[in-house]
Amino acid sequence: MADLQRLSLNQATTQNWSIKEATEGCVRHGIPSISLWRHKIHEVGLGESARLVRDAGLHVSSICRGGMFPSASPVERREKIEDNFRAVEEAAKLNADSLVLVVGASADVPLRDARRMVEDGLAALVPYAQKCGVRLGLEPLHPMYAADRCVLNTIDQALEMASLYSPTEVGVILDTFHIWWDPFVFEQIERVRGRIYGLHVSDWLVPMPDMLLGRGVMGDGVIDNRTLREAVDRAGYGGAIEVEIFNQSLWDTPGDEVLAKVVDRFIALV
């Protein structure tokens, strides 16, 4: 089974909690790491966020998220890159393992153009991230998000994009919700060896209650999280494993109940 010391609470799982509540929750439940979302950081400020995680003794596995590069408007594309610079600064200040990039998509931009905008955005971001000592983690999202959320949709595609840079600059975030279905997922996990910056787990519910907010806690759906985690370990990854669950009914559940379940399921199934 996965080492509980690798468990990280991705703050999206407890959407109604502030950073203060989430860090205290992690301490109560023996969860050693946390991933912070930027809208939560902005609620209390960067300095206070850093103080809260430091005082709680938590490791910061990632900051979510940069990216969102494609836009039909050149002005907006420049603004988005500027915003990514701020995300890099936040990841640096919080000493996060990486800044997660969900690269974006736009129904107004043809797919191949959007993918080029992502390449351009990444090229603009890497030197600054390097200077700040922040690693950039490209996260391929499930193909059902290709039209409106993320035009990066397989591990191989992320690896191809990352390979223009050093393995210490740009890597890949693996999320079982996004990759579990892929008939060649194990070969791709092996190929991305040396660039795995993070692992996220959750579950795919049947039927899916909502395309965006329909993820489940591990064990409530069809994903074999353990087999995937073991494959990721064999490919050389030994870092934090984030539980990241977007689910309205989970968000409506008291946070301590959620964390207790997350810990149990992590031990039993990851």
Place this chain on the structure above:
Amino acid sequence: MADLQRLSLNQATTQNWSIKEATEGCVRHGIPSISLWRHKIHEVGLGESARLVRDAGLHVSSICRGGMFPSASPVERREKIEDNFRAVEEAAKLNADSLVLVVGASADVPLRDARRMVEDGLAALVPYAQKCGVRLGLEPLHPMYAADRCVLNTIDQALEMASLYSPTEVGVILDTFHIWWDPFVFEQIERVRGRIYGLHVSDWLVPMPDMLLGRGVMGDGVIDNRTLREAVDRAGYGGAIEVEIFNQSLWDTPGDEVLAKVVDRFIALV
């Protein structure tokens, strides 16, 4: 632009029409081919279905559908294979270009087991299809259906499965709704050369109104159907192009309105 002589009405697009209404609709709108669904065939019987398409002078581009092999119950798996034999007989009688196989999935069967059940089901079916002169077309479905509808999700995966058999026995059905997002779609279309049995077109709506019944008419979403069709042509396919749209609001529209729009959009955008 695509030759109108290649247009085929997949009967799913006019779900409320019987085969008689659909064949008459095709004649009124100058659509030379049709793809029949089995539940519609069973409404009027196989002989009557054959008579209707023959009298209308229509070519049958495919029969939808066989497949649905995975099940936790061995008895049910055998029943499904038996049902596939009947589908083969119907495709033979209707002189269809191929029998489309949507291979199935089950939330009760682990993904890798389900994929093996598909391989086993196909192996059981091929000799009979060969004897009946029916070509079997494996259709990879969008990865969002991997948990409950179809564990075959990329062209490469379908090609790998088909390659155990002759190119005249088992091929691949390409549907732009299912493959448009793939970062390596053009390479895969080239690799499947010689085994392309059919091409389906529709569109991906943003936002998607429903995971199953949310497809759009070409031009209403983000798919570049023309570029994909041209790539499929370059890979040697010159057969029928089916318009297959599952969409409740389209089904609630009078069939003649739907067909007029389908013809216009096919000419303009495919």
